[in-house]
Amino acid sequence: MTNNQRLTEVYDAEQFRAIGKELIDVLANHLGNLQSQETKTVYPNNAPEDELQFWENDFKQHSDPIQTLTTLLNRSQQTQHPKYMGHQTAVPAPISALTGLVTDLVNNSTGVYEMGPVSNAMERVVTDFTAKKIGYGEQASGLMTSGGSLANLTALLAARKDKAPQNVWEEGHNEKLAVLVSEEAHYCIDRAARILGLGDNGIIKVPVDENFKIRTDLLPHYLKKAKEKGLHVFCIIGCAGSTATGSYDDLEALAKFSTENNIWLHVDGAHGGAVVFSEKYKRLTQGMEKADSVVIDFHKMLMTPVLSTALLFKQGNKIYRTFAQRAQYLWDSPETEEWYNSAKRTFECSKPFLSAKVYLILKTHGSDIFEKNVDQLYDSAQLLSQLIQAKPEFELVHEPQSNIVNFRYIPNANMNGAELNELNGQIRKQLIASGKFYIVQTTINNKRTLRCSIMNPLTSKNDFLELLDEIEKLAFSIRGTASVLA
Ligand SMILES: Cc1ncc(COP(=O)(O)O)c(C=O)c1O
Known part of the structure; x- marks a missing residue:
């Protein structure tokens, strides 16, 4: 042949x-x-x-x-x-597996609109739907990423851009930065913080109580100690829920603390954030709507194959500045906020058609x-x-x-x-x-x-x-x- x-x-x-x-x-x-x-x-x-x-x-x-x-x-x-x-x-x-057959065959890669018109639009529908379930308002928007680990890293990058005193993205580190996080948080948070260059000192692990929830009463003390060491805490991460025990942090208390101290609140709901879809169990994430960012994996409790993650922002525009960069071959105007060019807001350039499986499950079996x-x-x-x-x-x-x-x-x-x-x-x-x-x-x-x-x-x-x-x-x-x- x-x-x-x-x-x-x-x-x-x-x-x-x-x-x-x-x-x-x-x-x-x-x-x-x-x-x-x-x-x-x-x-x-x-x-x-x-x-x-x-x-x-x-x-x-x-x-x-x-x-x-x-x-x-x-x-x-x-x-x-x-x-x-x-x-x-x-x-x-099973409908998600059939959907995968179709999205694999068309192989639209989502990063730019012309390579993923349906993909970008469906992603918008799915993330808007999820943002509403969280209780976010009109300013919210989101995107999808390949997994909760990448979504948590992306959220921390957005937090640093918004709350750090210097522009690390352009100038590099000239101040010591830190995050506050429960000792029960998933290991990807620790990794993300290290990738951000925070090192051991910049990852402040706060003890949990007998129900494995972060001790919110200790937060002022840990923040004070961080300041004394010359650290600037730019983000606090809440677990909803934690990986080992599925425990939910008190998000109301975390939101109050973060507002009072001008710290970004990120909620890792990769696993348990799914309860936002449930009238019966959404009380577990009360306060989540006050968080600056939230991660929810569809590939955990939401019937979708790996990987499919939503990263939602209370103020949707904040993510655009996170990856501010010139990429002329991809888009004409790097400065404008275009929801339909996904790569402007994510680390991924080629990105799988992550939203279709979620979309088809909801459309086929009911919202x-x-x-x-x-x-x-x-x-x-x-x-x-x-x-x-x-x-x-x-x-x-x-x-x-x-x-x-x-x-x-x-x-x-x-x-x-x-x-x-x-x-x-x-x-x-x-x-x-x-x-x-x-x-x-x-x-x-x-x-x-x-x-x-x-x-x-x-x-x-x-x-x-x-x-x-x-x-x-x-x-x-x-x-x-x-x-x-x-
Ligand atoms: C609470 C929590 N966050 C993040 C992750 C990582 O998510 P992914 O496996 O989608 O990268 C996990 C995974 O089990 C998790 O349980």
């Missing part, structure tokens, strides 16, 4: 149709089998080196795309399985579908915590404020902390090795906990009961074989 024939074959519409039709059947069967639990394995639990070897071998062999894609499906973590209760990754609405999902996930977490509390050998580590439940198995009151940590670690290891469930673990106040994020709205009470049963059985067998844990 000539080069030309080979390239023509790559783009052959009929071949695309044939593979596509077959693939949709494969995907629908896969989804159905997961939902009915005919497929038992949630997580295949292959060791990294074995997985690598598998794909290295596969790469050398001939197979048709359907075979390869089916293998990819089967060897992956099955977030669509009702017994997936692991990391905070969305269980995507209240996010509310239904959040309510279901949060109610389910309450149910799981009640089931845990009803069992004497289980300990609920904290009241869940969100869809995150941390608990431990404590069969014997005489076991010490190290033994309990070992036992609970073993339980999780063997649980995921069995493939029957996928949950994670974390450490809270030196206690290793079993951690479930209820992400799948199809996870039922039966699944929870089976999980607790399985943990009991595993603990029994572990204790039977390890005398130290008996």
